[in-house]
Amino acid sequence: MKVAVCVNRVPDTETKVKIGADGKTIDKTGVNYILNPYDEFAVEEALRVKEKFGGEVIVISLGGSENVEVIRKALAMGADKGILLKDDSQRDTFSIAKALAEVLKEISPDITFFGKQSIDYDDQAMPSLVGELLGIPSITVVVKLEINEDGTVIAEREIEGGREKVRGKLPIIIGAQRGLNEPRYPSLKGIMAAKSKPVEEREAPKFENKTEVIEMLLPPPKKPGRILGTDASAVPELVRLLREEAKVI
Amino acid sequence: MLIGTKFKGVDFYNTDDLLTDDEKMVRDTIREWVDEKVIPIIEKHYMEGTFPMHLIPEMAELGIFGATLPEKYGCANLNNVAYGLIMQELERGDSGIRSFASVQSALVMYPIYEFGSEEQKNYWLPKLARGEKIGCFGLTEPDFGSNPGGLRTKAEYKNGGFVLNGTKMWITNGTIADVAVVWAKLDGVIRGFLVEKGTPGFEAPEMKGKHSLRASVTSELVFQDCWIPEENILPKAVGLKAALMCLTQARYGIAWGAVGAAMACYETALEYAKTRIQFDKPIASFQLVQEKLVYMLTEITKAQLLCIQLGRLKDQGKANYVQVSLAKRNNVYHALEIARLARDILGANGILNEYPVMRHMNNLESVKTYEGTHDIHTLIIGEYITGFSAFT
Ligand SMILES: Cc1cc2nc3c(=O)[nH]c(=O)nc-3n(C[C@H](O)[C@H](O)[C@H](O)COP(=O)(O)OP(=O)(O)OC[C@H]3O[C@@H](n4cnc5c(N)ncnc54)[C@H](O)[C@@H]3O)c2cc1C
Ligand SMILES: Cc1cc2nc3c(=O)[nH]c(=O)nc-3n(C[C@H](O)[C@H](O)[C@H](O)COP(=O)(O)OP(=O)(O)OC[C@H]3O[C@@H](n4cnc5c(N)ncnc54)[C@H](O)[C@@H]3O)c2cc1C
Numbered sequence: 001m002k003v004a005v006c007v008n009r010v011p012d013t014e015t016k017v018k019i020g021a022d023g024k025t026i027d028k029t030g031v032n033y034i035l036n037p038y039d040e041f042a043v044e045e046a047l048r049v050k051e052k053f054g055g056e057v058i059v060i061s062l063g064g065s066e067n068v069e070v071i072r073k074a075l076a077m078g079a080d081k082g083i084l085l086k087d088d089s090q091r092d093t094f095s096i097a098k099a100l101a102e103v104l105k106e107i108s109p110d111i112t113f114f115g116k117q118s119i120d121y122d123d124q125a126m127p128s129l130v131g132e133l134l135g136i137p138s139i140t141v142v143v144k145l146e147i148n149e150d151g152t153v154i155a156e157r158e159i160e161g162g163r164e165k166v167r168g169k170l171p172i173i174i175g176a177q178r179g180l181n182e183p184r185y186p187s188l189k190g191i192m193a194a195k196s197k198p199v200e201e202r203e204a205p206k207f208e209n210k211t212e213v214i215e216m217l218l219p220p221p222k223k224p225g226r227i228l229g230t231d232a233s234a235v236p237e238l239v240r241l242l243r244e245e246a247k248v249i
Numbered sequence: 250m251l252i253g254t255k256f257k258g259v260d261f262y263n264t265d266d267l268l269t270d271d272e273k274m275v276r277d278t279i280r281e282w283v284d285e286k287v288i289p290i291i292e293k294h295y296m297e298g299t300f301p302m303h304l305i306p307e308m309a310e311l312g313i314f315g316a317t318l319p320e321k322y323g324c325a326n327l328n329n330v331a332y333g334l335i336m337q338e339l340e341r342g343d344s345g346i347r348s349f350a351s352v353q354s355a356l357v358m359y360p361i362y363e364f365g366s367e368e369q370k371n372y373w374l375p376k377l378a379r380g381e382k383i384g385c386f387g388l389t390e391p392d393f394g395s396n397p398g399g400l401r402t403k404a405e406y407k408n409g410g411f412v413l414n415g416t417k418m419w420i421t422n423g424t425i426a427d428v429a430v431v432w433a434k435l436d437g438v439i440r441g442f443l444v445e446k447g448t449p450g451f452e453a454p455e456m457k458g459k460h461s462l463r464a465s466v467t468s469e470l471v472f473q474d475c476w477i478p479e480e481n482i483l484p485k486a487v488g489l490k491a492a493l494m495c496l497t498q499a500r501y502g503i504a505w506g507a508v509g510a511a512m513a514c515y516e517t518a519l520e521y522a523k524t525r526i527q528f529d530k531p532i533a534s535f536q537l538v539q540e541k542l543v544y545m546l547t548e549i550t551k552a553q554l555l556c557i558q559l560g561r562l563k564d565q566g567k568a569n570y571v572q573v574s575l576a577k578r579n580n581v582y583h584a585l586e587i588a589r590l591a592r593d594i595l596g597a598n599g600i601l602n603e604y605p606v607m608r609h610m611n612n613l614e615s616v617k618t619y620e621g622t623h624d625i626h627t628l629i630i631g632e633y634i635t636g637f638s639a640f641t
Contacts, residue, residue, distance in 0.1 A: 014255075014257075032257070069270065072270065072274065073274065076274060076278075185278050185281065185282055185310075185311055186274065186278050187310060187311055187312045187325070188275055188278070188311060188312030188313065188316055188325035188327060188331075188335075189312045189320070189324075189325045190312075191271055191274050191275055191278070191325075192271070192325055192326060192327065194271075195271060
């Protein structure tokens, strides 16, 4: 089975985001980057598919040369080889999807994993978009996956208030949701072995952006809290405000 | 794993720039594991005085045991800096966890690798790496701690093997070990022997009543006419020097480990000081508290630089045992001071097990004593620089 995983490099979840001088990108100074957490589930599932059916796992990442770090992490976890699609420009989701689709078409994996979203721009669009561009099925927000010998795929996906069981057929794209599995730690041997695994570097195919970021905005600063009183007599007013002003009850 | 890595590290001098990408990946992997698997459970084990046995297979899976040894024995073949970073992160969790890994790696796998026969290496190293077998290192005796050269445990040649008699004390992992590396005198010369659990005449009762290293098993090893086959002698372990070579390995790891414990205490104290209000202000705004925090950061930074350079020298085969003594002595001393100051900054909360500082503080008292006491390292360095031995 040929398995591909597309991975992204994102700011650590605990980053306090500051907007850069151009007003359109984040200030990268002091930001710690990690493998996108949802991609960890994707890598883990890819490895499990390989362990069950044999074959190889190819990790793909589009971005600057720093993205090699996240490829190496996936290789340390057990993936076999990496492809870095080098590109330092600011791309929108569509042009990234176009580039990934082009490369995936050439590799033609039986199954391709993505995280269901990247925690940086939060678009949640990549797995579906790439699926559409390739004209193959995609199932995303997947929390359980079963692949049968005959090539049918049964995936359970999270939906509002419950789960949905979906059937598809290889080749397919899967967007991994938290809960799909428990990602393994890279082993120390794995980290050493990753050094000698091949990472092919090529220019990312160029495509026009369809959208452009014009400004980035931080959420408005929190208003200071209001103290209504310090004993039980404040409760009725609190309830009124929660109901009428905050509209949360 | 969505929370990312919780511990950010203390890196005031950008020492990360001195590390390779692999070294950082090794460190971050162990860091994350410690945050997720050690820190949430360690207080309970510490209070109950038990070692978290369930972590052994996980540590093995990660490849922590004998991490610097070659792949052919199932090990990761890491360099010494990466190994040190592992020790740092483990001890940031608890000195007992680091002690377990130190003993298994530096005091059991290392001597088998360095002094063992090919059969001994092939038999033991993969099992110890996989955590299927646990080892311990028996050098200290009730009457011989700082002066191990005087040890009394005796080996005599008999019936195609050796008969051991004597008692070891303070032996980490003794009760849970499947194999003990035991140092005993054969015709007056110190030699290393492998004694398996269950050998008639060998008992390893646990020592109780510790106020320190409570999440670590410490034992006596008692040998009474304990016969072991001839092939259980480590052929190349001859003289006290062999035992001391093992200690140099372990002391190196301790120098790094102490930095981890210090970082945990500093981080806790800094966060606490910024949020604890007294006299209407955060206590972090008082000069006396700042002075303590600055001391902590300064000593952590110095200790980090010592460790990295020592590791680089070790990787080049240029580190000597005196340099290792200096790092062990300095880093453990300051880590203990840092733990005490952190305890102080936390006020009454500092004594509670909601915070890690008092546990680290108590642990570091053992760390200051074992693997050569602080003062013994003073004498080692003192002798080296002056040419005068002050031991007797
Ligand atoms: C939790 C724990 C785990 C341990 N694990 C192991 C283990 O796995 N294997 C093992 O073999 N041992 C182990 N040890 C033993 C440890 O190595 C010894 O405790 C240590 O070497 C000190 O020996 P001692 O306790 O007999 O102290 P002593 O040697 O009696 O020292 C007492 C004091 O006298 C000082 N002193 C001694 N000689 C001199 C001198 N010449 N000049 C000035 N001062 C001197 C010392 O610095 C110290 O302050 C462990 C100890 C502890 C606490
Ligand atoms: C086991 C135990 C039993 C106790 N029993 C009692 C009892 O029976 N009755 C009772 O009333 N209390 C009791 N206490 C409470 C004890 O008196 C307080 O813990 C102590 O006064 C310190 O207060 P704190 O813990 O809130 O620390 P904090 O006041 O928060 O101090 C934290 C740190 O900040 C430093 N600090 C604070 N202010 C300043 C400043 N202005 N400048 C510089 N540094 C500053 C302190 O020196 C300390 O290092 C007990 C405490 C313990 C641990």
